[in-house]
Amino acid sequence: MPPDPYQILFEPVRIGPLTAKNRFYQVPHCNGGGYRDPSAVAAMRGVKAEGGWGVIFTEQTEMHHSSEITPFIELRLWDDADIPALNRMSEAMKSHGALAGIQLAYSGINGPNLYTKEVPLAPTALPIRTFTNDPVQARAMDKTDIRNLRRWFVNAARRSERAGFDLICLYGAHGFGIFQHFLSRATNQRSDEYGGSLENRARFVNEVVADIREAVGDRMALSLRVSLDETIGALGFSNAELREFVEMNADLPDLWDLAQGSWEECSGPSRFKDEAAQESLVRGIRDLTSRPVVGVGRFTSPDVMARLVRQGVLDFIGCARPSIADPFLPRKIAEGRIEDIRECIGCNICITGDMTMSISRCTQNPTFMEEWRKGWHPERMNAKGPSEKVLIVGAGPAGLEAARGLSLRGYDVALAEAATTLGGRVARERLLPGLSAWGRVADYRAYQLGQSANVETYFESRLSAAEILEFGFEHVCLATGSHWRADGVARAHVLAMPIAAGMAVFTPDDIMAGRLPAGEVVLFDDDHYYMGGVIAEALAQAGARVTLITPSAHVSDWTLNTLEQGAIHRRLVAAGVTIVLNTSVAEITAGGVVTECVYTGARAERGAEAVVLVTSRVSDDMLYQELKARAAEWAEAGIASVKRIGDAAAPGPIAWATYAGHRYARELDTPDIGDALPFRREVTALA
Ligand code: FMN
Known part of the structure; x- marks a missing residue:
């Protein structure tokens, strides 16, 4: 029996003709694998089934070839040939009694069709809206197109059933799905019966739902994923209009799946959004309908989850990122193992797999998307090998995870840490503005190691090579971290940049150690991930007048992939940071810096009292080299x-x-595979 306060989370809930075994609902999330890596995706969903989720969804599935979002790698249901791969996923999802859901996406104004070369179709003729501003426009759908699209949805629903799914989610959120394009006055400027009034704009979704119900409705359940607030100004589908829409169409789907307007908003990182950030937008919607409601909000706390259900805000607890960080979240709550939950840190690295079309990662759960590729399981390690004792030097994220994994396998582990706390870089970075949740990387592992009888931790331990040679450990793992360079080497400078002796130069390590510059500060960001923006924010908070100079076209350019670049820019502007883009720092003088335009090479002088270099890092591998x-x-x-x-x-x-x-931790004492590929992949077999 689950602990008392959480029993409510394990009540079965009806969704149309079906019943979910509990209230844990894994909302659709992509993973960078999609149609390219179907076995890897299936195994990942299967692990979630084992972890106790009541409902498990695919990522968005392109339901017709006339609307696809290449280069992004999602799922495809273009014709019958796609059914076997999807069937593998639905079977994995259902393996422990979960309901299997497929999200059908017709991307309309969001699908550039770079692969199929079809002319995109949308309610109104407008340029395609993608992250990359593709130079493509959509054609406005005429009545024949609308009839065709209704039929394609029915075809896709029938194929979904044949692929073994129980639920269909119609995608109308995040600006991505055609249903939102019809509902929003920004993307639907039609003057026929599909445009104008809310009733007219809701006509298309009503027709599609009726069509699908007729085809599969007595056997499959239908959810509609809509945006809580499009957040694009006056023409957008607002929260008030959404409530009106739900009220007018209260019984339209079997379940309302409520997500926030843009993907950036909905999957906001912990730096900018707290747990349950969408609560005020969701609250009250459940009273407008007799259908169950699912909502999201990076839920990792069972207390918050139970409260939202008890207060009648939500029927289902929707999770994407928390289900990635801990696929066993429901099961751990059911077993009262709350301390064992591996909480999502909200860094959004999972999203970069999709954005870079590679394969997703998770900071907290390194086994994510490796379930099939490497046979890794988030809760089980491989058996112990013949060795006994391992020395790990350094208790940062790598050392802590190695120690955790090895202790689970049964090795005796000595963990030597130079500082007085666990966490390494995480212990320092968690103190920076907005990054406190990242400390969970250390907290989770510290707790787990504390439960283990075979790990000894030694603090303030600075081992020499001679000492290690004396100890007699069979294996020595050096996880000694890195430090930020003070010579400017990164991309703009591959050799140390010219730095005049009179200038005070700082690195992120100085700032994290409490050595802060004051007055007029130039921060040169040639790292391009979060650190430059975070340090600029910290210095501005401390009263410095900060100018952030970067060769990129964006502040913290790589955070486009974590969907937080816009929020970072806004926060820096609000903090009074001056932002200089497309510009490098060519040299540091005694009185400031010489800047250089990355396009023209034009140079200019800028005065400063201090310079902070956020450029690149050097491995602290001295001990390794000595050994x-x-x-x-x-x-x-x-x-x-x-x-x-x-x-x-x-x-x-x-x-x-x-x-x-x-x-x-996994590979210690395992056979040497030589030149073989260290993971499995799907390979096209040519006849
Ligand atoms: N939402 C969709 O409707 N379809 C998707 O394919 C989809 N892909 C996502 C991929 C990733 C890696 C993440 C993190 C989110 C994705 N989302 C997608 C949004 C999530 O369903 C969810 O609404 C959002 O992340 C907020 O939930 P969370 O706080 O539990 O992560």
């Missing part, structure tokens, strides 16, 4: 292997470090 230099002594010392992992091998985002730690 390697003494490799001839390893055998006598009983050392079988010495490895460096994480930032000590090559600095990267925190997710790269936890992945490296997990990989180390």
Whole structure:
């Protein structure tokens, strides 16, 4: 039995002709794998089924070839040939009693059709709206197009049923789905019976729902995913209009799936959005309908979840990112293992898999999307090998995850940390503005290690190579981290940049250690991820007058992939930071910097009292180098292997470090695979 306060979360709930076994609802989320990696996606969903989710959805599925979003890799249901791969997913989803859902997406004004070369169709002829501003326009649908699209939805629904799904989600949120394009006065400027009044704009979705109900409605349940507030100004589909729409169409779907306007808003990172950030937009909608309601909000706290259900705000707890960070979230709550929940940190690295068309990662759950590729499971490690003792030097994200994994496998682990706390870079970065939730990387692992009898942690331990050679550990794992460079080397400068002796130069490490510049400060960001923007914010908060100079066209350019670039820009402007784009710092003088336009090379002088360099990092791998230099002594010392992992091998985002730690833990004592590929992939078999 689940603990008392959380029993409400495990009540079965009806959705149309079906019943979900509990209120845990994994809302649609992509994963960078999609149609290219169907087995990897199926295994990932299967692990969620095992973890106890009541409803599990696919990511958006392109339901017709005339609307696709290449280069993004989602699912496809273009014809019968796609059914077997989708069937593999639905079977995995249903493997532990969850309902299997497919999200059908017709992308309309959001689908550039770069692959199929079809002319995009939308309610109104407008340029396609994509992240990359593709030079493509959509044609306005005529009545024949609308009739065709209704039929294509029915075809897709029938195929979804044949593929084994229980539920269909019609995508009309985030500005991406055709239903929103019809509902919004911004994208629907029609003057016929499909445009104008709300009743007219709602006609298309009503027709499609009726068509699908007739085709599969007694067997499958239908959900409608709509935006709570389009947040694009006066013409947008507002929260007030949504409420009107729900009231007018109270019984339209079997379930209302409420998401926030833009994807950036809906999947807002913890730096900008707290848990349950959409509560005020959702509250009260459930009273307008007899159908159950699901909402999202990076829910990781069972208390918040239970409160929202008890207060009648939501029927289902919708999760995307928390289900990625911990696929076993429902099961852990059911078993009262609240401390074991691996809480999402809200860094949005999961989204970068989709945005970079690669494969998703999760900072907290390194096994995400490796369930099939590598056979990794989020809750189970492989069996122990013949060795006994491992020394891990460094308790940052890589070292902590390596220690956690090895302890689960049954090794005796000594974890040596130079500082007085666990976490390494995370212990420092969690103190920066907006990054406190990132501390969960350390907190989760610290708790887990605290429960383990076979891990000894040593603080303020600065080991030398000679000491390690004396200890007699069979395996030595060096997770000694990295530090920020003070010489400006990154992309603009591959060699140390000219720096005049009289100027005070700082790095993020100085700021994190409390050594702050004051007055007129130039921050040169040639790193392009979050650190430059965060440090600028911290300095502005401390009273400095900050100018952020970057060679990119955007502040914190790579955060376009974590969907937070716009929010970072807004926050820096609000903090009074001056932003200079497309510009490099060519040299640092005694009185300031010399800037250089990245296009013309035009140079200019800018005065400053201090310069902060956020450029790149250097691995702290001295210990590794010393041990390697003494490799001839390893055998006598009983050392079988010495490895460096994480930032000590090559600095990267925190997710790269936890992945490296997990990989180390998995692969210790496993056979050497030589030149073989270290993961599985789908390969097209040519006849
Ligand atoms: N929403 C969709 O409707 N369809 C998608 O394919 C989709 N892909 C997503 C991929 C990722 C990696 C993430 C994090 C979110 C995605 N979303 C998608 C949005 C989520 O369904 C959800 O509404 C949002 O992330 C807020 O929920 P959360 O706070 O639990 O993450």
